[in-house]
Amino acid sequence: MTVTGGDSSLLRRLNAAAVLRALHGAESLTLTQLVRSIGVARATVENALAGLVEQSWVEEVAPVTDGARSVGRPAKRYRFRAEAGCVLGFDIGAHRILAVVTDLKGEVLGSRQTTVAPDLPAVERIAAARALGHRTLRGADLRAADVQAVGAGTTGIVDASGVVRLSSLLPGWTGIDLAAALGEPFGAPVVVGNDTKLAALGERWRGAATEARDVLYIHAGRRISAGILIDGRVHTGRHGAAGEIGDLQASGWPTAPGRLRGWSGEGQGDAEELFTAVQKGDPRAMAALERFADDLAQGIAAVILSVDPELVVLGGGISQAGHLLLDPLRRRLLRQCLFPVELVASTLGDRSVALGAVRLALDLVERQLFEVSARD
Known part of the structure; x- marks a missing residue:
């Protein structure tokens, strides 16, 4: 944006925004550090700080000392008020x-x-x-x-x-x-x-995907659904329906949750009981898990081949099975996809x-x- 001499009000707002952005990205900064970071005159930064302090977005903080007595006047230091x-x-x-x-x-x-x-x-x-x-x-x-x-x-x-x-x-x-x-x-x-x-988005911010920008998140619980991040941003599509393949029969997802119910052959048994039985080597539970992994992997592979993500995060209640589910999924995805893709469990769980x-x-x-x- 080009700012002319007649844009003094706009220029003041731009300077204030630059100061606020710099402080927001740091624990605290001295006046000298702010001047260097923003690249404007000291008086300009001081004027911007005065306005931001008055609006309660910024406050001056006590100078950092190591216990030694400093020589001369301590540098003014400011911080963004996250509690504002x-x-x-x-x-x-x-x-x-x-x-x-x-x-x-x-x-x-x-x-x-x-x-x-x-x-x-x-x-x-x-x-x-x-x-x-x-x-x-x-x-x-x-x-x-x-x-x-x-x-x-x-x-x-x-x-x-x-x-x-x-x-x-x-x-x-x-x-x-x-x-x-x-x-x-x-x-x-x-x-x-x-x-x-x-x-x-939550997993990329605070969870298992903090190092990735192109992310596929799979919710596996009572239903199965997908969320996609491209370059760190939520990909919604024209109607907000990007990744909504859960109703597509060919994806395998409509039938997958049913594989975990009634796996004992007597119409009884939930996912938690199934994974416990798998750990004990129950053949019926192991067969049900293999069928579930088949269905789940089919839909995941379809999305992977569409968006080519860096990372796949598995969330939802079923993800708590850990390696019991992740390992068979990894084997299937390695066979079905053109390139290996990392698959991990959610670290945020139900807070994601x-x-x-x-x-x-x-x-x-x-x-x-x-x-x-x-x-x-």
């Missing part, structure tokens, strides 16, 4: 709602969860999420007025405006404007995404969606703080 606000992240699912609150650098300040019934009406599910959000804030000694942004992950296809365009899992969920429903009680902007896609929602909300806050346009 907070963000809320929600995971709104069929059986549970989880809320996480963090400061503006992503430090978790508190979390709460509540159990809900799969057949709960949409209005009551939203009310439960709102109430849980307020309880989470109170537990961290925060108020709704402190919330700078809200992120939410939920099942279904979600468009860019935060409307659930299609959901077959939750009653009355199709057509819900979740952004509006969560924005009103907290008085903050809301960003919404599909839960599996946000789980992928909520933390992905937090990251989405933090991205929004950071854009508001650091990006300046001529129209502002």
Whole structure:
């Protein structure tokens, strides 16, 4: 952007945003370090700092000492006030709602969860999420007025405006404007995404995929679904339906969960019991696991061949089986894919969606703080 002499107000905002960005990326910086980092005059940085301190985004901190008496006046040092606000992240699912609150650098300040019934009406599910959000804030000694942004992950296809365009899992969920429903009680902007896609984002931020940029996340539980990151960003597609191959019979995913139910041949047995039986060498359990791995690998291979990721992260309740499931999956993917791809288990577990929602909300806050346009 070219800034002319008549753009003094815009220039001030650009300088303030540059100072704030530099401080946000560090624990603290001296005035001299800020001048060097931003590349503008000392007086310009001082003016920007004065405004940011007045707005409570920045504060001067005590100089760092090693116990020795310094000669001369100590350097002024400043830090970004991560406690100047907070963000809320929600995971709104069929059986549970989880809320996480963090400061503006992503430090978790508190979390709460509540159990809900799969057949709960949409209005009551939203009310439960709102109430849980307020309880989470109170537990961290925060108020709704402190919330700078809200992120939410939920099942279904979600468009860019935060409307659930299609959901077959939750009653009355199709057509819900979740952004509006969560924005009103907290008085903050809301960003919404599909839960599996946000789980992928959460794993890249704080979980098993921190070193990768192109990531495929597979949720394996009561249902199987995929979330894709390309160059570190959630890939949604035109309608928000990227990666939605779970209803495609040829993927193997519609039949896979059934392999883990009734594996004993008597209509009994769940996934946890199956994996326990596999450890004991039960032939029926081992055969059921092989069939499940066949189905699961077929869909995973199809997505791998489509997007060629660096890393595949397996999440959901079934991922807790660890090497019992990962090893047969690795063998199958090695046969079915053109190139080897690393497959690992989620390290965030059932927090991945909520933390992905937090990251989405933090991205929004950071854009508001650091990006300046001529129209502002």
